[in-house]
Amino acid sequence: MRAPLTDVELREAWEGLRIVGDFDNAPPATRIVFKNAARTWLNRKAAPEPPSIDGKRRAANDFD
Numbered sequence: 750m751r752a753p754l755t756d757v758e759l760r761e762a763w764e765g766l767r768i769v770g771d772f773d774n775a776p777p778a779t780r781i782v783f784k785n786a787a788r789t790w791l792n793r794k795a796a797p798e799p800p801s802i803d804g805k806r807r808a809a810n811d812f813d
């Protein structure tokens with residue numbers, strides 16, 4: 750079982766997902782759904798993006 754998200758992480762996800770409204774006044778059902786979405790969003794955010802591939806440079810074997 751994973752550790753629950755901290756209040757700071759939840760607020761970061763609330764702003765990152767651009768949700769309108771006040772986090773503190775959200776109904777309990779909304780908070781439950783949001784916690785699941787926030788966990789997924791933060792996990793995806795933590796994964797590094799692969800570097801972009803330039804096809805022309807790769808074809809020319811130009812690796813700087």
